[in-house]
Amino acid sequence: MSYVKPADLAQSMIEAGQSKVLMSTRDTLIRGYMGGAILTLGAAFAVTVSTQTGEPLLGAILFPVGFILLYLMGFELLTGFFTLTPLALIDKRPGVNFAGIMRSWGLVFVGNFAGAFTVAVAMAIYFTYGFTSEPSAVGVALSEIGHGRTVGYAEHGAGGMLTLFTRGVLCNWMVSTGVIAAMMAKDVVSKALVMWMPVMLFFYMGFEHSVVNMFLFPTGLLLGADFTISDYLIWNExxxxxxxxxxxxxxxxxxxxxxxxxxxxxxxxxxxPNGKRFAAHHTRIPAGLLEEHTH
Incomplete structure (x- = not known):
């Protein structure tokens, strides 16, 4: 298994952040669209498996399929932009400024949402035979997810909002770990393995991913779930x-x-001088040993 050392990984992360900021509008939108669509197809797959088998762990094990595929095809997610683009700014890379980062975040958000919403509409049609029947068991499960993870948080007030925010923090800790872990490997199998582990963890633990939620909640609304668009925006997205x-x-x-x-x-x-060994900060070497050290 190939391995990229952490020091080289850090430089790759900075370069990736710069590349994302400098990416053209067209490419950011297209890659964002496909990233959102493929990731959320994976989410639909995972919820289907979990519902039909009654085994949430199996759904979590299979969910990373979409994440791995979109990464290998070079598509983009908002969560990865959050992690990598600020590094290029901190490192003072040419062409990178705060406005450029905000532009890139905005474009990939639009692309991700468009891709996720496309899948939401497709799945709503799929689960209802083109809106001619009641939602299937999987459609009902999706509606319940939307209700529980909006109104469910709201019922707890400030505590619910803190929990939601914390789950968002924990989510991108794991998802971005998967993104940068893939940079440590050079072959496809190794990349897939290191991406799969943290992404499976996030999904099974019920952490909150902004792009996955762009699919889950619009799907619930299309299927008649008992929450509103403002609930979705304020109490989730x-x-x-x-x-x-x-x-x-x-x-x-x-x-x-x-x-x-x-x-x-x-x-x-x-x-x-007495032979005793010790370690000191390079600016705090005792005067008597400074000359000896310099030689």
Whole structure:
């Protein structure tokens, strides 16, 4: 199994962030559309399996199929942009500024939502025979997810909002770990394996992913679920996006950047005249040993 060292990984992350910011409008929209569509087809598959088998773990095991496919085909997700593009700004890469990052986030959001909504409409038709019958068992399950993860949070007030935000943070911690883990591998099998593990975890734990939710909640609304568009935006999508931003930047992007792209100087190994060995920060070497160390 091929392996890219963390220091090289950090540079790849910075370069990937710069590339995303500089991507053309057309390509960002197309790649965002396909990324949203393929990921949410995977979500529809996972919910179908979970509902028909009664085994949520099996659905979680299979959900990463969509994520792996879209990544290997070079399509884009908003959550990955949250993690990688700020690194290019912090590293002062040419052509990267705050406005450029906001532009790229906005474009991939539109692309992801369009792709996810396309799948939502297709699945609503699929589960109701073109809206001529009541939703199938899977359609009912999707409606219940939308209700539980909007109104269900609202019932807990501030505590529900905090829980929603926290689940968004935890989600992109795992999803972006999958994105950057794929950069550590060079062959297809290895990439698929390292992406599969954290993405399975996020789905089974019920964390909140802004792009997956672009499919789940519109599908529920199309199938007559008991919540509104404002419920979806206020009690799910907006807090989820904010949580995804914090999770991706804080726990994945900045941690790797800080310790592997901007590695602090190592402590210096020294020996006292009495033979005792110790280590000291490079700026705190005792005066009596400084000359010896420089030689």
């Amino acid at each position: 907006i807090p989820t996006v904010l949580g995804n931003i914090v999770g991706g930047i804080t726990f994945v992007g900045l941690t790797i950047y800080a310790t592997h792209a901007r590695t602090a100087p190592k402590r210096v190994a020294l020996t006292r």
